[in-house]
Amino acid sequence: MKRDYYEVLGVSKTAAIDEIKKAYRKLAMQYHPDQNPGDKAAEETFKEAAEAYSVLSDADKRRTYDQFGHAGLGGQGGGQGFQFDPGQFADFEDLLGGIFGSFFGGGGGGRRRNTWEERGSDLQYNLRLSFKDAVFGKEAFELTLPRLEGCEACQGSGCEKGHSPQTCPDCRGAGQAYMRQGPFQMAVPCPRCEGKGRIIPNPCKACRGEGRIERKAKVSFRIPAGVDRGVRVRLQGQGEAGRYGGRGGDLYIVFDVETDPLYERDGFDLHRRLDVAWPLLVLGGTLKLETLYGPDDVKLAPGTPADHVVKLVNAGVPRLQQGGRGDLYLHLRAEVPKKPSAEQRELIQRLLESMDGADTAATGPEEGFLSKVFGNGAKTGKKKRR
Template sequence: MSAKDYVEKDYYKVLGVPKDATTAEIKKTYRKLAREFHPDANKGDAKAEDRFKDISEAYDVLSDDKRRKEYDEARSLFGNGGYRAGGPQGGSFDFGDLFGNSPQGGGGVGDIFGGLFNRGGRQPQPRRGADVETEVTLAFEEAVDGATVPLRMTSQAACRSCSGTGAKAGTTPRVCPTCVGAGTVSRGQGAFALSEPCRDCKGRGMLVDDPCTVCHGSGRASSARTMQVRIPAGVQDGQRIRLKAKGAQGERGGQPGDLYVTVHVDTHPVFGRKADNLTVTVPITFPEAALGGTIEVPTLNGPSVKLKLPAGSANGLTMRARGKGATRTDGTRGDLLVTVEVVVPKHLEGDALEALEQYREATASDDPRAALFKAAEGA
């Protein structure tokens, strides 16, 4: 890549972030794109591999405050019309002259940005392991109180057969002659060059002539392992939990990736959930609703509680038992929301039927629908 191409390349557009994006926003976007286009997730897809390299190249510059500042200044001067092909007389313009190849000699303005372009010859850098995603299903009680569950994970790790070298047993890789083991090559024009991953060795710095039969020369292979993972109390259905450094192993001493666990929660035959509160529906009799009283209410994994039911309680009334809900992240608990449901008997006989008939006669003058008809007539 020439210096001209470099300053004209819009790294912000490559990552899809605005020019005033913060470092955290750039990192978040890069990680999302890197997972999507990573070669391990797109085996044999050349376009995805090229896209991954473009993303990595853009992140390499924009994630470094100093390099980003130099890049922005270079684009401001040379990439956005500060110097255009064709001078005032309509003659041709040699971009290379601007960067120090003029007949008069001297470094030109290229010396100002030399640190931005001359970054070749670095040793291969540690590579962070890929993030891994999995799912787990918890019982309702486990989600409320927290649980430790076994998770069987399959991720990429150093191939055990070749110890990560990628070479068949009894053979060794050789240094890549293109990048001389650096894993990066410098491409450019004149005195300026841009460092990018070596295409011949794909950034590894080594070439394998006799590849391992297990990993086929990649040095990476699928590895299965079972780990005990603590799911915190109060987790909700559909919640995504991040476990730092529990993902795939890194390369060349790089940090492991992260593990993301999406939690599914089974339903409960009695209790429901609203945020940090638990819910329960409790049936009551007509006399209890009319006269009031004390009712006993079950709780989740604990003793029952007694609540005072006010006289004249309507169907659907909700009361609160404080501290009997789900566990919050700070260790406190939400409430248990108790909704009463008046149970109407389907069959009455004997004294109960006679008593209810007497009640109906005694309250015949009280029409609960009178206000409804009055409001309807006035509408």
């Protein structure tokens, strides 16, 4: 025995749409399967509320239900034909803190042909981030984009106030027309209703019966720390609105990241060139350095080679959704003074004289010499950097 939809939501028969929404939202929060894992009774209550809401929030379905009860809804959104349609709830995603996300996860493949409702299209937005925004992420990034949204004038029904869609008179709702071709009879989509079985005789003036209108939409979302070029985030239900009560499409954000003058990124590791005055390499000492995470000291041992690489563990990019960070590699380069002062000249001259045989080229065999000079594979040295 099916419970009365008004009773399910705990509202009166004359409740306004806002009241119905509020009542449903409250129940949805309380009985959502994510909040009550494994609780079958809660899930049933949740589904019952969702079904009641899907009917009472739709002016046409509500009218039919008021007149004929459960029986009146037959196969169209009530009774046994009830389809659990997340599109109805897309506008609550923000209010519910996205808890629907996991429950309705996946899906998308359930689009039936020739039905009245249409799922909204997915949208893709390419978002270019600064190097630092990509490294650190952003709690609430706001984006404005043009998007088809439900028409407010007709609440997405496409019908002028007081009217509703009607069964297509040409095909009597079957959505099919028949064509004779010689001995064969072929079924084709009904040209009048385009196979939908229903028509809108009095289309809404605001949306011309489309049920949707293009608007500039503000979308706010979190950019996780550590995203990189090509990483994609899916915002469920934030694409185009569905048609006539259909589910909203998804919005995909595809990231691009600006290059940085100081750092070069390799996955979650960072590489950076560091010029060091050569006497410091000879004598050793401490080098003060500003990293992405604040000041750090780099200790150089006496006799550090001029092309030494120092690795600062955990000073790289946060590992996206894995925890921890990559490392920072400092590629040292001996800084040779181009215009030494007279005093420096004299000191260096004395140093040179003290170094026996410094004016004779010391040659020795070294295996893999070229690849060492050009790094991993000499080809990267020739390629133009983007």
